[in-house]
Amino acid sequence: MSEGTFKLRVFSGRGLEVEATVSAATVPSEVGELGFLQDHCDYVGLIATGIAYFTDVAEGSTKRCIVSGGICTFSANVLTLLADTVDLPETLDRSQFAHDLSLLEAELGALSTFDPEWEILSQKVARINAARSLEH
Numbered sequence: 232m233s234e235g236t237f238k239l240r241v242f243s244g245r246g247l248e249v250e251a252t253v254s255a256a257t258v259p260s261e262v263g264e265l266g267f268l269q270d271h272c273d274y275v276g277l278i279a280t281g282i283a284y285f286t287d288v289a290e291g292s293t294k295r296c297i298v299s300g301g302i303c304t305f306s307a308n309v310l311t312l313l314a315d316t317v318d319l320p321e322t323l324d325r326s327q328f329a330h331d332l333s334l335l336e337a338e339l340g341a342l343s344t345f346d347p348e349w350e351i352l353s354q355k356v357a358r359i360n361a362a363r364s365l366e367h
Contacts, residue, residue: 258298260278278299301314
């Protein structure tokens, strides 16, 4: 690896989704966005639903992926995301967003926040909203 870079690995239940040498990365968490640069201190934390950004050194561009749930670790200049779900912009099926969102919001409106299903539906709504934000 060159100076100022570190390794990024993003996993979901499907396996390795992203592997890149990066110069910076931002990960969504329950307390806000977490930023990582080379030689960041060791870290373990939870991933929230949102967009992870990273600057891919090989391509010289900022890349994005939607992550939700899971954990994030940084150690020995390797940032690892073990996410419940990972959606890459090029693989998203945007045709169903509006329909799915209206159904999910209707279901959410009928539930109490104490209902176990509420959190699952809220996470699905957050994933769709994150995906829609990638279009802008």
